[in-house]
Amino acid sequence: MIFDWLTPLVHWKELVSGALVTLGITLITFILAFILGIILGLARYAKRERIINRVTYFIATAYIEVIRNTPALIQIYLIYFGLPEFGIRLKPLSAGILALVINNSAYIAEIVRAGLRSIDKGQHEAAQAIGLSNFRILGLVIFPQALRNIFPTLGNQLIMIVFGTSLLSIVDVRELTDVALILNAETFRTLEIFVAITMMYYIMTLFLARLLSFLDKKMFPVRS
Amino acid sequence: MDWSVIYDFRILLIKGFFITVELSVLAIVLGSLLGFIVSLAQTGPFKWLRVVGTVYIQIFRGSPLLMQLFMFYFGLPYLGQILKYTAPDVASILLSLSPFTTAVLVFTLYSGAYIAEIFRSGYQSIPKGQFEAASAIGLNYFRMIQKVILPQMMKLVYPPLVGFYIGLIKDTSLASIIGYQELVKQGQSIINTTSKPFEVYLTISLLYFILCYPLSRLVARAERRQIHD
Numbered sequence: 001m002i003f004d005w006l007t008p009l010v011h012w013k014e015l016v017s018g019a020l021v022t023l024g025i026t027l028i029t030f031i032l033a034f035i036l037g038i039i040l041g042l043a044r045y046a047k048r049e050r051i052i053n054r055v056t057y058f059i060a061t062a063y064i065e066v067i068r069n070t071p072a073l074i075q076i077y078l079i080y081f082g083l084p085e086f087g088i089r090l091k092p093l094s095a096g097i098l099a100l101v102i103n104n105s106a107y108i109a110e111i112v113r114a115g116l117r118s119i120d121k122g123q124h125e126a127a128q129a130i131g132l133s134n135f136r137i138l139g140l141v142i143f144p145q146a147l148r149n150i151f152p153t154l155g156n157q158l159i160m161i162v163f164g165t166s167l168l169s170i171v172d173v174r175e176l177t178d179v180a181l182i183l184n185a186e187t188f189r190t191l192e193i194f195v196a197i198t199m200m201y202y203i204m205t206l207f208l209a210r211l212l213s214f215l216d217k218k219m220f221p222v223r224s
Numbered sequence: 225m226d227w228s229v230i231y232d233f234r235i236l237l238i239k240g241f242f243i244t245v246e247l248s249v250l251a252i253v254l255g256s257l258l259g260f261i262v263s264l265a266q267t268g269p270f271k272w273l274r275v276v277g278t279v280y281i282q283i284f285r286g287s288p289l290l291m292q293l294f295m296f297y298f299g300l301p302y303l304g305q306i307l308k309y310t311a312p313d314v315a316s317i318l319l320s321l322s323p324f325t326t327a328v329l330v331f332t333l334y335s336g337a338y339i340a341e342i343f344r345s346g347y348q349s350i351p352k353g354q355f356e357a358a359s360a361i362g363l364n365y366f367r368m369i370q371k372v373i374l375p376q377m378m379k380l381v382y383p384p385l386v387g388f389y390i391g392l393i394k395d396t397s398l399a400s401i402i403g404y405q406e407l408v409k410q411g412q413s414i415i416n417t418t419s420k421p422f423e424v425y426l427t428i429s430l431l432y433f434i435l436c437y438p439l440s441r442l443v444a445r446a447e448r449r450q451i452h453d
Contacts (some may be wrong), residue, residue, distance in 0.1 A: 002306060069436035070429040071394035073401075074408065078429070081415075082422035085225075166288035170401060177291045184294075190302035194295040202286040 007189040008196030018179030019200055025093075025165045029100040030158050036101065037108025039063060042138070044109060045116045060109065067106035073167055075099045080171050094169040104161055111153050115146035148220040155212035159205050176200060207210060229418045230427050240410030241431050247324075247406055248393045248435075251331035254384075255392070258332055259339025266344045277340065284337035289330075291400055296330050297323070297402040323404040331399075335392055342388060344382035347373070383447050390439045394432060407431060 008015065042062035046053055067075070079102075080095040090098065119142050127137040169178035180197040184190050262280065265273040284292065304318030350373060352408070358368040400408035411424045418424070 062353055065437065065440070066429075067431065069390070069394075069433045071397040071408075071432055073397045074425055074429050074432065076406075077420065078425045082425050085420070085422045163288040165397075166290045169290065177288060177294065180291065181294065184298055188302075190295075190298045194291070194299055197291060198287045198295070200284065201288065202282070205286055211341065 003192055004189055005173070005192055007187050008183075011183055011187075014179050014183060015200060018174060018176035019204060022162060022165050022175040023204065025097060025099050025100070025168065025173070026158065026161045028169075029097055029104060029161050029165075032059045032097075032159075033102040033104035033108050034154075036105035038112055040105060040109035041112030041116065044113045064106040064109055068110075072099065072103045072164060073148050073170070075103055076167055076171060092168070092171040096165075096171055096173050099214070100161065100164055100168075100204055103164070104157065107157060107160075110152070111150050111157065112146070115150035116142060119145050121169065151216050151220060152212075155209070155216070158212070159208060160200070162204060162208065225423060226418075226420055227423055229414065229420050230423055233414045233418070236414060237407070237427065237431070240405070240407035242397055243405060243410075244393075244407040244431075245345045245435070247327065247331070247396045247399060247404070250328050251335055251392055251396065252389050254328070254332040255335025256339055258336030260343055262336055262340035263343035263347065267347050269432060280333075281337045281340055284334050285341065289334050289395055290401065291326070292334055293330050293398055293402050297326050300326065309387070323399065323402050326402060327396075327399040327404045331392070331396065334395075335388070337387055339385065342381055343377065343382050346377045349380055350376050379450075383443050383450065386439055386443050388445070390436050390443070393436055393439075 001071050040060045040063065043053075044064070046057075068098075073112040076096060076099040078098045080090065080092065083090065083095075123141055123145065124137060127141045132140065165173075166177040168175055169181060172178070174182075176197060180193055183193045187193070262277050265277040266281075268274070300318045300321055304315040307315040307318065354372055354376065355368065358372045363371065396406060397408045399406055400412065403409070407428055411428045415421045415424050
């Protein structure tokens with residue numbers, strides 16, 4: 001068996017750069033998708049009698065169902081290859097991040113909605129009783145408690161985003177999977193390189209999981 | 225926008241649709257089988273089996289599916305080259321694998337790991353009392369699993385399992401990247417001829433939606449029923 005395990009070590013610069021690109025894309029995607037997801041989740045949660053709420057609920061539901069039932073790869077292709085038909089030519093990185101944000105916002109919206117619904121009505125009524133406006137009730141009372149409940153699930157979604165970035169290798173973004181393909185084409189040491197890349201993904205997810213667990217304990221020491 | 229290309233190439237799209245369905249069904253069936261077996265190993269009494277199972281699950285849940293596809297797509301022929309002189313029959317198989325075989329293999333291994341976790345967590349959610357009662361009335365291991373544990377597990381496991389199946393159907397689109405002629409790859413052939421990527425990809429999205437949305441509704445209804453139980 002002739003395996004050259006030095007190959008991935010020799011190319012450590014490319015591997016580290018790929019990992020950093022992956023983490024960077026993950027972070028940007030999560031922040032943007034979280035913001036968009038909160039908006040969508042609120043639209044799905046606040047389904048009151050006013051017409052405008054029913055309209056936003058419908059739009060949010062349609063958006064979420066469509067995004068969740070179509071593959072992320074097709075969403076990337078639609079944005080990167082399909083939009084130029086209308087004159088919108090995005091750079092690969094921008095198109096990739098936009099597609100990932102759109103895709104993950106749908107999942108985060110459902111997580112946020114579940115979190116908001118898990119807070120019992122009493123909190124809302126008590127906050128109303130002490131005279132807080134609806135906006136303040138949501139922001140100061142309901143949402144912080146919901147965040148505490150959904151934090152682990154959000155962390156899991158972050159790990160899913162890390163795996164989602166690998167799809168961007170198709171549109172030529174230099175993240176970790178793309179580095180694997182490039183190194184494979186350069187050195188032909190397929191197995192050694194892919195074993196190294198697998199280990200790097202594993203280390204990344206382990207590191208992120210530990211970090212999230214630490215943040216969870218720091219930010220939410222008591223969970224009812 | 226020119227939607228007539230969809231009508232012109234409808235046969236290719238329908239063919240690709242059925243190939244995607246075929247790949248999805250294969251991945252679901254084989255993956256569930258493998259996942260079930262591995263979950264038995266994970267919850268069984270033999271420590272070395274649990275270790276092997278855990279390593280397998282950590283590898284295939286700890287890395288992206290696309291990377292796994294590439295690893296097998298490039299790696300198996302690579303192994304074949306290395307084994308060409310030491311084990312020529314194995315090598316010849318490895319060197320002549322089709323994208324279909326590679327895709328089915330990787331999807332089975334990938335889904336097996338996730339399904340094993342789903343089954344394992346379902347199994348561990350069953351109260352200990354059930355196991356104790358079953359052995360108290362004299363059921364052996366197999367009868368206990370068959371008559372007491374499995375029915376309860378199926379109810380617990382149904383929403384996350386079908387939810388994962390929906391994700392698996394969408395993930396079969398990645399097989400197009402290693403060259404398997406399913407729906408997305410057929411669509412790309414159409415795009416090469418007609419240069420209408422938006423119309424084609426939108427139609428492909430619609431076809432995936434038709435495939436996945438009914439299953440999503442099933443999961444939603446099952447989850448709502450579970451809340452009432």
